Amino acid sequence: DIDGPKEICESVWDSVFKYHVDQDFDQDIKNFKEAVLRFWDTHPDDRAAMAHHARNALDGFRPEVIREEWKKVFSSSEIRARGEFSIAEIEKRKKLGQRERGEEIYGYSKS
Structure with missing residues (x-):
């Protein structure tokens, strides 16, 4: 889950690998594992572009x-x-x- 100022979160929503943070520790591990697998299944060029976009989205808040x-x-x-x-x-x-x-x-x- 992404938490924080709406102006920042919405601008990077498509540039992060989201997962639901669960209070049940075992479920949380499963959710995180799925996010990591999505990360590794994403082409390195796409991951680089996502990282670049996420960093640039913060420029207006410097x-x-x-x-x-x-x-x-x-x-x-x-x-x-x-x-x-x-x-x-x-x-x-x-x-x-x-x-x-x-x-x-x-x-x-x-x-």
């Missing part, structure tokens, strides 16, 4: 991709028009917040 998507959201004109926050403004506010936290913790200002 941290660097997600970071760039968030940057697009924060710098979009609609967001800027409503909140007037650019990436530079967010960074500036972040630094101000760090300085204010330092003042609260240590009781002095760096300015």
Whole structure:
């Protein structure tokens, strides 16, 4: 059984050898054995293509991709028009917040 985020599972469904995980240990062994046999009965070129597809299906969930998507959201004109926050403004506010936290913790200002 494939468990996890639906967006990932559905995108690799045809690229993995699925089997039902059973609480009955003997049945679970049988189910896993059948999946392994399906794996070995699949042509090596097909297995390689399946592995390649499964790895590529995760590309959209890599941290660097997600970071760039968030940057697009924060710098979009609609967001800027409503909140007037650019990436530079967010960074500036972040630094101000760090300085204010330092003042609260240590009781002095760096300015």
